[in-house]
Amino acid sequence: MQLIVGTDSTWSLRAWICGQIANVDFDVNVIDLAKTDYCDSLGKVSDTGLVPLLIDEDLKVHDSLAIAEYFNELSEGTLYPKARTERAVARSLCSELHSGFVNLRNACPSL
Ligand SMILES: N[C@@H](CCC(=O)N[C@@H](CS)C(=O)NCC(=O)O)C(=O)O
Structure with missing residues (x-):
């Protein structure tokens, strides 16, 4: 599982924190949003062009709240x-x- 996050992105930080609390195992891929060509690298992976994005095999979960809900389900309700x-x-x-x-x-x- 891979969490794609952006630099200086508090939305990304929220998803990451929820993953840590839920004790879910995932790799982190950081996209430097300060780079002028960040849209190119982000567009290759994110259908919305936004971070955070969670990739779990064929599944793409975008939006920090949806990712938090997914982490909650994976951890059988630890986040709520x-x-x-x-x-x-x-x-x-x-x-x-x-x-x-x-x-x-x-x-x-x-x-
Ligand atoms: N509601 C979204 C907000 C995501 C969002 O706005 N992400 C910003 C970074 S904080 C982004 O990807 N910006 C890149 C862009 O707008 O090109 C969420 O919670 O995931």
């Missing part, structure tokens, strides 16, 4: 609370972090 209601709250917080915080995103668009 066991109780259904607590899990729902955790998923709400993750979703807010992932798609909310509009003012912060506008102030820090590259994060």
